Amino acid sequence: xxxxxxxxxxxxxxGRSGPVEAxxxxxxxxxxxxxxxxxxxxxxGKSTLLMIVAGLVEATSGRVIFLNERQERRPSAxxxxxxxxLFPWRTVAGNVSYGLEELGLPKKERKERIRKLLxxxxxxxxxxxxxxxxxxxxxxxxxxxxxxxxxxxxLLMDEPxxxxxxxxxxxxxxxxxxxxxxxxMSFLYVTHDISEAVFLADKLVVMSxxxxxxxxxxxxxxxxxxxxxxxxxxxxxxLVAGVTDLLEKEWEPPPLESP
Amino acid sequence: MxxxxxxxxxxxxxxxxxxxxxxxxxxxxxxxxWELLGQMGVISPLFLPPLSAVIGDxxxxxxxxxxxxHLASSLWRILWGFLIGAxxxxxxxxxxxxxxxxDASIHPLIAATYPIxxxxxxxxxxxxxxxxxxxxxxxxxxxxxxxxxVNTRAGVLDVDPLLVKAALALGSSRAGIAWKxxxxxSLPMIFAGLKLGAGVALLLLVTAEMIAADKGIGFLVxxxxxxxxxxxxxFGIMVLALLGLLSNWLLATLEKALLPxxxxxxxxxxxxx
Numbered sequence: 400x401x402x403x404x405x406x407x408x409x410x411x412x413x414g415r416s417g418p419v420e421a422x423x424x425x426x427x428x429x430x431x432x433x434x435x436x437x438x439x440x441x442x443x444g445k446s447t448l449l450m451i452v453a454g455l456v457e458a459t460s461g462r463v464i465f466l467n468e469r470q471e472r473r474p475s476a477x478x479x480x481x482x483x484x485l486f487p488w489r490t491v492a493g494n495v496s497y498g499l500e501e502l503g504l505p506k507k508e509r510k511e512r513i514r515k516l517l518x519x520x521x522x523x524x525x526x527x528x529x530x531x532x533x534x535x536x537x538x539x540x541x542x543x544x545x546x547x548x549x550x551x552x553x554l555l556m557d558e559p560x561x562x563x564x565x566x567x568x569x570x571x572x573x574x575x576x577x578x579x580x581x582x583x584m585s586f587l588y589v590t591h592d593i594s595e596a597v598f599l600a601d602k603l604v605v606m607s608x609x610x611x612x613x614x615x616x617x618x619x620x621x622x623x624x625x626x627x628x629x630x631x632x633x634x635x636x637x638l639v640a641g642v643t644d645l646l647e648k649e650w651e652p653p654p655l656e657s658p
Numbered sequence: 659m660x661x662x663x664x665x666x667x668x669x670x671x672x673x674x675x676x677x678x679x680x681x682x683x684x685x686x687x688x689x690x691x692w693e694l695l696g697q698m699g700v701i702s703p704l705f706l707p708p709l710s711a712v713i714g715d716x717x718x719x720x721x722x723x724x725x726x727x728h729l730a731s732s733l734w735r736i737l738w739g740f741l742i743g744a745x746x747x748x749x750x751x752x753x754x755x756x757x758x759x760x761d762a763s764i765h766p767l768i769a770a771t772y773p774i775x776x777x778x779x780x781x782x783x784x785x786x787x788x789x790x791x792x793x794x795x796x797x798x799x800x801x802x803x804x805x806x807x808v809n810t811r812a813g814v815l816d817v818d819p820l821l822v823k824a825a826l827a828l829g830s831s832r833a834g835i836a837w838k839x840x841x842x843x844s845l846p847m848i849f850a851g852l853k854l855g856a857g858v859a860l861l862l863l864v865t866a867e868m869i870a871a872d873k874g875i876g877f878l879v880x881x882x883x884x885x886x887x888x889x890x891x892x893f894g895i896m897v898l899a900l901l902g903l904l905s906n907w908l909l910a911t912l913e914k915a916l917l918p919x920x921x922x923x924x925x926x927x928x929x930x931x
Contacts, residue, residue, distance in 0.1 A: 498828035529919040549828065549829065
């Protein structure tokens with residue numbers, strides 16, 4: 400499934416100091432089974448963009464088109480929120496089961512799918528744990544498994560690893576790569592971590608500060624599967640430097656406030 | 659160790675066996691003092707008969723089957739009153755939490771009628787429903803309804819909007835969200851309301867039975883007082899205490915069964931995890 404984002408504008412009319420323009424004419428294409436990373440300064444409307452693609456926020460103008468081979472009942476896009484938003488009253492298996500229940504899958508089939516997903520995300524043995532009993536990294540896995548359960552063609556992720564410590568974070572980046580490489584899902588992945596964006600992506604999109612526009616697009620031609628070795632490649636480092644340069648031009652020191 | 663303050667995390671007060679033993683022995687001490695004061699004739703049995711006399715009278719009441727009759731009518735009233743009040747309260751509270759229209763039309767009514775002491779409505783309810791069971795059940799139901807409806811509404815309004823978004827993204831309908839997100843997410847608040855309601859229910863039960871009944875534990879207490887039967891009066895109070903403990907225990911057990919995800923995170927706020 401291809402996803403086309405066409406001339407998307409978003410203006411929040413209820414801002415504290417008048418309307419806030421979050422997105423100004425964003426155009427983007429996510430190919431079939433493509434991993435697209437978005438980096439940009441905080442508050443550049445990255446989250447708004449994901450919410451619009453997920454259908455949770457309405458765009459002011461422009462549109463998102465899913466070019467699907469066939470019409471399907473299941474949601475086209477799944478989403479992993481930065482705050483995860485796991486259901487605290489459901490166990491790990493219960494959280495993963497949610498979307499499957501809404502699809503109306505029979506219990507036996509749900510069980511089988513949940514088993515496979517938990518295996519894939521390294522959550523075996525935690526089926527009956529509640530979210531509050533898990534570490535940050537484990538919760539992360541649950542959120543990913545839950546979003547993948549309905550087998551969406553596109554998985555949206557909003558800085559899902561930002562709350563993890565550096566080592567868990569690198570591990571989860573590897574896990575994500577593995578999940579992406581073993582399936583046929585497309586990813587739209589928002590982060591403020593440039594090396595993370597490069598490590599994961601096939602295509603990297605740099606956004607401007609508010610109102611968010613696409614500043615530039617980089618094609619990431621690093622070998623797959625992505626391993627820790629990739630981080631040491633000259634082309635990896637050059638890409639990180641290139642993206643950093645582009646973002647730096649965008650960054651201006653805030654005006655000094657007089658005391 | 660001993661009684662010195664330890665650095666280990668504080669346990670909930672009831673979990674510590676030492677505390678439990680201390681609580682039990684202080685209760686036993688009070689009961690013993692009560693018995694001895696009566697036995698030694700320090701206080702006239704008219705005012706405070708010894709514990710043994712109270713229990714003896716109680717056993718007679720049990721043997722004759724009188725207690726069972728009183729208990730049965732009290733339980734019947736409080737059970738129906740509680741179920742009706744709690745059921746309507748949860749339903750309306752959820753409705754108000756979900757629908758802005760319902761909230762705008764119902765909430766002012768509830769805010770305006772909440773402060774009325776519910777027992778003051780008993781005469782009116784008797785006028786409308788007669789002296790039978792209806793008026794007593796109705797006053798209990800009203801007393802339970804208010805804390806439950808207010809807590810349920812607050813619980814729903816307090817649900818993290820991101821959980822609703824997550825459910826929407828996973829394909830939930832509006833009804834699905836109400837049933838599978840808003841209800842479970844607000845269950846802890848609903849239970850807080852039910853516990854408040856249970857206390858109110860017992861209070862109203864006894865008061866209503868003292869005012870207008872010819873059966874029930876409240877009636878037993880007031881008629882014993884009128885006849886200066888202090889032993890019977892005290893026994894009635896003990897039965898009421900047990901009834902209160904029983905309803906607390908029932909609700910706590912139900913809460914534990916329905917909210918396994920909550921029980922472990924509860925405890926004193928200062929608890930270090």
